[in-house]
Amino acid sequence: MSVNRHYDREFVRTFFTSPTAVEGENDSAKMLRSAAKLRGLEAPDVWVPDNEDATAPSMRAEGIDNIIEVVAEHGSDFPGEIHPRVVWHREDPTTRYRGFQQMLRVAESDAINHVDGFVIPEVGDVDDWKKADEFFTIVEHEAGLEPGSLSMSVIVESGEAELAMGDLRAEMGKPANNLERLFLLVDGEVDYTKDMRAMTPTGELPAWPELRHNTSRGAAAAGLIAVDGPYDDIRDVEGYRERMTENRAKGMTGIWSLTPGQVVEANKAPLPPKTGRWLVEAGGRDVELEARDGKQVYEGSELGLEVTGDREYHLRVGDDEYVLDEPELEEELLDLTAYVPSLDDIVDSMEEFEAAKAAGRGAIAMSRSATLVIDGVEVEITADRMWDEATYQAAGTPIALFQDVYEHRPDQHEALAEMYGRDLIERAVAVGE
Template structure:
């Protein structure tokens, strides 16, 4: 099968859920109304009015009516995609039928709400046969309500071992004439129910990190041309932990993450974007420490690394409890090995433009120099490295640019934020490079 994507977006950064009905409130839809009016960096790429776990079972009938009302009123102006979550369960035919009826009610409403809904989210799926049952219900809804075949996308939440194993079947199953699984959009991890399904335990009762699940979901999405999204990060006050989780995910190819609050939405919207300013890092033990810029120099301000001049062209470099005497060349080589540079958006665009110009001139590869002055304990050392850029390097550098361009194309409500962050000139060049 082809892994060409069947929808416009290539990246989803934020998957934001809202209860569809809140018990004991004068307006049970107040959280839906609030979410529907989010804009800019506070608005998610995908908004999920959640009529499953986030809404009490006794309120779900009212929740469907609230979805219809709020989406009909605000859906046309909402800047992201709208994908309500309905009830479903791989082992419960009644729950599956109930989910089908919820989708049908939204699609049949004479309010026009369905015109603003991009798809539905199906939780608690099982093996791939269960995914096909959901797909068949989507097909019936489209047929019953006069919608174009395949116009409603289907996202699933991977919350069981069965669903995780099904990820490996998608590539072979999608595209068969017996199903319409091409409507699949997001593969979303649900680590809480997955932990329950796996009968996993930890001494503290906290969730295991499940890096294998996140890897498998990302791999399944890549193989099938879909988008992978990590599950919720429950400690909403732990901003540093949320950022660390997202950084780990991006190294697995998983850009998106579940967001539980508008604050998490802002963090998750901004985190994957290329940095505004480039920065140098110094490896200290098992960590990388950001060096402080001082003019053209980069200063280390810490106790784990020390540097002294001990003679003409000789230096004593201390890292932790280890101290070595090195000459100029040896010191530069050691610091080159200990340092890394995180490029800014402007840096990436500069490099890509330079390589494009070289290609235009008939050159297949060029060397690009990266240099700075590292200052440790007041001792300055010039370091410089050459990196060869060829077509493969260029393509790898294009991923963050493609993300930026995808955001710029599909989220015009964030244009002002992006220009404020990077400057209008950088944004203009970043949207043009690589095209």
């Protein structure tokens, strides 16, 4: 399916929400003002002034006033996109109408010059999505905006909404709707858990890997962008990183960020690392080897290696023990190790394949070698990989992300230059073009 989207972004790393009005403060808009001034790696790709869950119902009218004031004042300088979240509910027409009125008030103010779209929570089946789309169309008409100029993002917080993602391919592009305005599909695991009547012994949220997979699949099928829901334990930085790693393996690059600290982590996590690193499977998990004097050193108790004779080795992997000759040992260690390529590694490989393709070769072999050190014993390993067009395209995904970030976030150019160096950035921006 070909979707004529009106937005340019292919990736969104960060979805950052801010309360629109804080009760009991001299300046109820202080959280909005603080978020509007974020720059560089602390600034999200998408900023969401949140006039729904993050703002008390009694403060939401004032919240809209605050959005209008703060976005009108600071929106032109904000480096990411701005998508306020309004109220909505699939089962409550009164709430839907209030959401419509909130959008209309923003659209008829000067703030609309800096607003890219709106986020709609609590959607239901695809007919409910169409109701929201119709309100967007009316808002655009009433405010004198071009039809389809406002993006619509939805929070997937119910079984109905999850199933509706499977209908998008058939519905988008029909003359009766303007669902091509859709931008983000965002998981809302808290309300989803409530809607599913799910329970856990501790009361914590289920992980919902199925929902994240379905949202990523729905976004890919419809040409949209998938974003994971909030990670509430804001002190658990390692858990947040692990969650993002799991998500990227599902094709979901973006994640909800609750603090500027989480924004920094989520902005950096999908980018290729500055330096490559070797991993070894030990104790049921991947352990990073320590680069020392050009060698990769394992220091742990799960693996053991000793020389037992002429070109004969005794390898211990957990409770399993093997007696191997040199070729067998290399093969076993290749199965246990993996290499995480740096941005430079990826660019090098893509440039080499592009040169080979220009010379008329459809596939080439690429090798990567390392000296592993386990218990003081050194072993040379060499991993060979065939590169063809499919391999090249797959390797290009992190480069496409990098190029997307570089194009749309010039405020992060200096931080990227510090991370990678300007020469490498120039090559990364040019490769694959």
